Amino acid sequence: MAKITSILVANRGEIARRVFATAHRMGLSTVAVFSDADAEAPHVREADAAVHIGPAAARESYLVPEKIIAAARAAGADAIHPGYGFLSENAEFAEMVAKAGLTWIGPPPSAIRAMGLKDAAKALMANAGVPVTPGYLGEDQGEDTLKREADRIGYPVLIKAVAGGGGKGMRKVEKAGEFAAALAAAKREAKAAFGDDRVLLETYVTRPRHIEVQVFGDSQGEVVHLFERDCSLQRRHQKVIEEAPAPGMDAATREAVAAAAVRAAKAVDYVGAGTVEFIADASQGLRPDRIWFMEMNTRLQVEHPVTEMVTGLDLVEWQIRVAQGEPLPLRQDEITLTGHAVEARLYAESPANGFLPSIGPLDHFRLPEFVRVDSGVEEGGEVTPFYDPMIAKLVAHGPTREAALSQLAEACDEVEVWPVKTNAGFLARCLEEPDFIAGDVDTGFIERRLETLAAPPEPSPAALSAAADAATLNLKEGEADDPWKGLFGFRLNAEPQTGVRLFANGQAVICDSLPDAPDRSVLIGEEGEIVVFEAGEAFAFRDHPPAADLDPSAAGDGQVRAPMPGKVTQVSVKAGDTVAKGQALVTLEAMKMEHALTAPFDGKVEEVAASLGAQVSEGTLLVRLATAD
Structure with a gap:
């Protein structure tokens, strides 16, 4: 195999930057590709060369193999690293790369195909002596057959898309009467995400832990493992927090699961980096x-x-070396595990609003410097609706699990992002949950505590004090041209009040200045908006209520609008229907996920403006409700 000199990364954001960092350290040149939406992105600036590959939509840019290969040729790259997502597990793309005379920094196409379809992969693993979950892997995809098999397996049962992963096309079914609707939703989501609506069925494990093993193979037939990771902290089958090693993993269990992972990789002649999930x-x-x-x-x-933090190894460097024909850098007995590492995925989303993705400019973007930060965005950039809403990964390493968790929780507390919303506060609360600290975790951990973990946070007295001080400072700087604003403590026939009256989330709050309050990071936004950062949250205050609150007709009018640009994938109601508060009305696909928009109150559907398959922009009216008589 030829020596690699220049790498094109067929990806974007933080993974592109991550690969570039290692490539530059190894003395290799780098090539970025970018869509219209990413023209000013950090990964474009950090590469030695960059090639434009098309419109913002991934299907017209990052998912077009011919454009990627043409970009590599134009820039003189001799190797392509796919990152993750997009074309990273596309066997046809890997073959096209090799046919073009370029080095593919990934596993052989045959291994990608063997593991690409879950049903075939499980059959292959069973033959290789790897234990597999009981379920249905048959080719008959008829609804009656699937329902009959689900009844045979027993409820709860798990429906999973045959292609792809990441929780898409996956539904848990608690009882037989819910199967048909869950199957339809899983198939619809799988078709949209992977172009393949086939599914398999598995028995649902009631206390499941998600354990995965990092494996590496070389072209000489050697395969090693780099220990396990625990990815059990999930929401809707999407990983939220990952750690290594797995808490509660004893030597015998580690040996068994690692050996099974190595057998799985050898069964498909695996080369490069791979992860076997259990x-x-x-x-x-x-x-x-x-x-x-x-x-x-x-x-x-x-x-x-x-895995890099607990082993001290650079997995991207290993990928590059193996891709150019070198043997694995270390033998199994030379790979050691030191300390504990934990990663939290920082998303642009609003936990208090059903985890809806948040898009817009990053006017203020500050991440902690005492942990490892892998990020694809920066201050002054923008979170667009076209790609995954993950904006950074925060990774802590310590001598013990407790030390690593504490450090990462502190890091999440110090995240400052505005006006885009993030899940930083939610992450901190997860990391500080006593049961999680004790290692008592499974994949349902978050869902069982969601009401508490995702509850709208309240500012502390210290945060209110910081807002009061900032508002007072604004007044002193000449913004108080209305003399009545200075008379807050004056009331006719009432006890005098002290402090500053501000509005947060449309509600009036009294913000008292506390002489001994700890310092808080405060941002003064447009039109005097005061933003106080605390515990990973951003609390916004104004000296007047929002316009919507001043106009009674603008509140509670029953207009359900698109919270972001997206595609309507399901319309669940029609004009004249009676609906209950929380009932699903329309399902919108945006930022690679489906989002159910629900009724804000009990009422009657007056109008359905959404049409199936329509692309809608943010703010588009979808459904209008009237209150029940």
């Missing part, structure tokens, strides 16, 4: 006989930094 029944702790193969990701994982 589901563990944690009802009696982690045990060798209660861990089953789920799937293999034939690429670098989002959570690979935690």
Whole structure:
């Protein structure tokens, strides 16, 4: 195999920057590709060369193999690294790269194909002696057949898309009567995400832990593991926090699961970085006989930094060396595990608003400097609706799990982002949950505590004090041209009040200045808006209520509008229907996920403006309701 001199990364954001960093350290030149939406992105600036590949939509740019290969040729790259997502697990693309005379920094196309379809992969693993979860892997996709198999397996049962991953096309079904609707939703989501609506069925493990093993193979036939990661803290099957090693993992169980992962990789002649994912029944702790193969990701994982932190190795460097024909840098007995590492995925989303993605400019963007930060954006940039809403990964490493968790929680507390909303406060609350700290976790951990973890936070007295001080300072600087603003303590026939009256979330609050309050980071926005950052949250205050609050006709009018640009994938109601508060009205696909928009109150559907398959912009009216008589 030829020596690599120049790498094009067929990806964007933080993974492109991550690969560039290692490539530059190794003395290699780098090439970025970018869509219209990413013309000013950091990964474009940091590459030695950059090539424009099309419009913002991924299907017209990052998902077009011919454009990627043409860009590599134009820029003189001799190798392509796919990152993760997009074309990273596309066997046809890997073949096209090789046919073009370029080096593919990834596994052989045959291995990608073997592991690309979950049903075929499970059959292959069973033949290789790797334990697999009981379920249905048949080719008959008829609804009656699937329902009959689900009844045979027993409820709860898990529906999973045959292609792809990331929780898309996956539904848990609690009872037989819910199966048809769940199947339709899973198939619809799988079709949209992967172009393939086939599914498989699995028995649902009641206390599941998500354990995965990082493996590496070379072209000489050697395969090693780099220990396990625990990715059990999830929401809607999307990983939220990952760590290495897995809490509660004893030596015997580690040996069993690692050996199974190595067997899985060898069964497909694996070369490069891969992750073998297992589901563990944690009802009696982690045990060798209660861990089953789920799937293999034939690429670098989002959570690979935690493995790098506990092993001291650069997995991207290993990928590059293996791709150019070198043997694995270390033997199995030379790979050691030191300390504990934890990663949190920082998303542009609003936990208090159903985790809806948040888009817009990053006017203020500050991340902590005492942990590892892998980010694809920067201050002055923008979060667009075209790609995944993950904006950074925060990774902490410590001598113990407790130390790593504490450090990462502190890091999440110090995140400052505005006006885009993030899940930083939610992450901090997860990391500080006593049961999580104790290692008592499974994949349902967040859902069982969602009401508390995702509840709209309240500013502390210290945050209110910071807002009061900032508002007072504004007044002193000449913004108080209305003399009545200075008379806040004056009331006819009432006790005098002190402090500053501000508005937060449309509600009036009294902000008292506390002489001994700890310092808080404060941002003064447009039109005197005061933003106080605390515990990963951003609290916004104004000296007047929003316009919508001043106009009674603008509040509670029953207009359900698109919270972001997206595609209407389901319309669940029609004009004249009676609906209950919280009932799904329209499903919108945006930023790679489906989002159900629900009724804000009990009422009657007056108008359905949404049409199935329509592309809508932010603020578009979808459904209008009238209050129940």
